Amino acid sequence: MDAPDRVNAGQAVYTPLTLKVYDSVVLGFSNRFLWRCPTSELEAMYDRNVSDDHLDIGVGTGYFLDRAKWPTNDPKITLVDLNDYSLRAAANRIARYAPTTVVANVFEPLPNDVKFRSIGINYLLHCLPGRMAEKAPIVFDTLLSVAAEGASFFGATILQGDAPRSPAAQSLMNFYNRKGIFSNDGDTLQDLEHALIGRFQDVQIKQLGSCCRVRGTQRLTEPSRWISAGKTQ
């Protein structure tokens, strides 16, 4: 597969039919029995990190957005996905928040006239082609281009490398990698950590089975120094 085909393969599996079963198959079965990453831990990550002005990239069915404990009754939510079925499914699910939807490929620059205070990319990185060392810097730089000062970024991704995985988990990963549904053959914790630490502050990384949950904050610009009575404070 060439590069555009590989990007396309990472989203093509999300059809109205697969989206109908996604929550039970992925978030119900695979998270619990294969990736050993409790969905409740991912829900808690959303609860802790969402803001009143949130961008979510790679939205799937909108499960986490629907269940998140938002800090206000009317959060401003923007959904970005390359797949129109995912966008529509998620937007319908959280229609009560009247989200804005944008069809876009996270490998390409996003419109950056609007900045967000929180950005979620749950289960997106392992769908993107390339090794973690190549794709994470591109994606993180895209996020930073639309992050407000001090914005939080968060998400989880399924890793290989040293990440623990059962033979059953490994065979499903191999199958998904052959089909291009996952591209995590070259995804290691070390490369993810390296890309995060170079770009965000307050980085937190937690391994949950084969999955790794991360968060970070947009680096604040240096506090402006001001001169008072001849002293720099």
Ligand SMILES: C[S@@+](CC[C@H](N)C(=O)[O-])C[C@H]1O[C@@H](n2cnc3c(N)ncnc32)[C@H](O)[C@@H]1O
């Ligand atoms: C595994 S689902 C994750 C869904 C949801 N975030 C969750 O955690 O349940 C991955 C989503 O990323 C989207 N996606 C895949 N490649 C993408 C790309 N290059 N740019 C933007 N979205 C992409 C897919 O269409 C799909 O909706």
